[in-house]
Amino acid sequence: MQRNRVRRVVIAGGGTAGWMAAAALSRTLGKYIDITLVESDDIGTVGVGEATIPTLLTFHRLIDINEQEFMAATHATIKLGIQFENWRHVGHTYFHSFGTTGRDHWSAGFQHFWLKGRERGLAGEYGEYCLELSAAMQGRFSHLPNNGINYAYHLDSTRYAQFLRRFSERYGLRRVEGVIEEVAMAENGDIQALVLNDGTRIEGDLFIDCTGFRALLIGKALGVEYEDWSHWLLTDSAIAVQTESVRDPVPYVRCIAGGADWQWRIPLQHRAGNGIVYASRYMDDDTARKILMNTIEGVPRTEPRLIRFKPGQRKRCWERNCVALGLASGFLEPLESTNIHLIQRGITRLLQAFPEIVNQVEIDEYNSRMREDLEHVRDFVVLHYHVTDRRDTGFWRECAEMSVPSSLRHVIDLFAETGKVYNLTNQLFAENSWIQVMMGQGITPRHRHPAPDLMGDPELKRFLDAISGSVSNTVSRLPAHMDYIRSYCPMKEPAATAAV
Known part of the structure; x- marks a missing residue:
């Protein structure tokens, strides 16, 4: 050729x-x-x-x-992470942050030290040991020396x-x-x-x-x-709408689960992005549109827009x-x-x-x-739907009972049994992301690494308190998120694009 x-x-x-x-x-x-x-x-x-x-x-x-x-x-x-609401069960909230949590030992990840701390009544919530999560919850942000805070937009x-x-x-x-x-x-x-x-x-x-x-x-x-993955990812439709801002934007996205759907809330400087993602087998378009329009905040700037999609991938991206x-x-x-x-x-x-x-x-x-x-990425997204206590609708029952890819099944079973996650080289979601979501969705490891047992209670408490204290001290010195944005990058309109 x-x-x-x-x-x-x-x-x-x-x-x-x-x-x-x-x-x-x-x-x-x-x-x-x-x-x-x-x-x-x-x-x-x-x-x-x-x-x-x-x-x-x-x-x-x-x-x-x-x-x-x-x-x-x-x-x-x-954006410092994502707040997941109603995913484990209705009324429950957890946070997937972009940062690292705690400090690992070469032999065992921080989660093992935290698990022992919880056993002994010495540890706070897992998020207290993560700078990005604590900053998000307090609505604070600033660039830090040496790229000391992980963020997106x-x-x-x-x-x-x-x-x-x-x-x-x-x-x-x-x-x-x-x-x-x-x-x-x-x-x-x-x-x-x-x-x-x-x-x-x-x-x-x-x-x-x-x-x-x-x-x-x-x-x-x-x-x-096209390789269809809709047997693992049941959602196939979305409706998006923009609204006027009603308050200063928070530095995170909200993902709010419903009966056969979830909604997003994305705050920009000048407006908010909103949408609902749903499974058309369990929810029709009119119902989804009503749910979205009845729960948004602020005056709509656009008409709701329907988007159809089929979860999956091309069998080859380069042909x-x-x-x-x-x-x-x-x-x-x-x-x-x-x-x-x-x-x-x-x-x-x-x-x-x-x-x-x-x-x-x-x-x-x-x-x-x-x-x-x-x-x-597919496995990580499927994790959110499959590992859940929700059985209140047919959608959630199907998600919980479906067979998942063997690669995901291995990660879930390994963590549930041992508390361990082994990183794949150069993959997007690292150990801390998997841990935050698996624990947030309700997995408590049955066993943990013995390395923390080398610490007595006083030493373990000092170790944990030093981390949470450092996080708290750093966050307290950060400005409010929107105050920082207004001084660093206030929004502006682009100049007209030259004719081509």
Whole structure:
């Protein structure tokens, strides 16, 4: 199979996925390759990815995005974690923070020392030993020396795409306005060009499919099948609406579980993002819309928008000379705010594997790594639904009784028996995330590591008190979250984008 050297990259579609790819490619390879992004102002994007996770900071640092400019342009606030309400049982709340909890010993994680402390009546709540969790609960934030606090952002996804467009165009990216009418194929089975509704033909050597759920390139043109995970993830619909702010934003997302649904509350500087995610087999659209509109705070700024999705992934994210990013490659649901991360992961892996000539070895490696990433995230999201005391509706009974992936079953059983979590190299959710969610959802380990038994009660108490005292002292010196935002990155409107 003869292929051209990769000198022309064509990105099909804008939105978060398209413009993140454009920003990274133009900033790193813009001097060596021609990059064109095709999008139409007439085609909307899903645009509800307004909560992020800390890996986005790394992405921005790699391509030299100024944080203050980005936050001001996207009206962003800080996110220190997620508060889960009614997930274990109705009325119960726990928090998944972005930080680490306590201090580990080389032989055993902090949770084992905390478990012994609870046995002996010496330990407080698990969250008292986590800086980010304590700061979130008190509504405080500030940057700390040596990256001493882990955080992410709440952002306006439409403004984020606009910001990345301006950034990308500074590095030579060319944007073409138009609707893709046809994907022209070469004789060898690769994609040769995109043909637009006005007859314009955009040829390329490597194509990036950011056309969302339509998957015009990877799905329709190349026929890569979609692997359905709806037997593990029952939710398949969402309704989103924006509202006016009624109070200063808190530095965390609220995820509030219902009978066959959950709602999100995402506070930005200028408004709030709200939505409901639900299983259509258990709840119809009208009921979901009524639940959402009866529980939101503030005056709606937009009409409620219905979104359909099928949880799962493409069997291959890279096929021939096409790489799929974002919704075109797969989608779980927004519970742990992983959509932007998976876009970022796909871009990073593409840059690391960027081929002189597209070859099957690189394609196979990329697909293997991306499958590992998405299956890891899938397992973590399924955990929230499966490990629960809720049996009050058919939805929750089905979630609790379903067979889960063997990879997740192993993690659950290991922690329930031993209190241990073994990290997978380079995976998104580290040990502390799994521990917070598993304990928050109701798993108490039957056994623990014996290392803490080497400590007597006075020594263990001093150890635990020193950690919680340090956390409390640090948090007490942090300013209120919104006071910090107003001084660090007050929101501003973007300048008009130059005509292309």
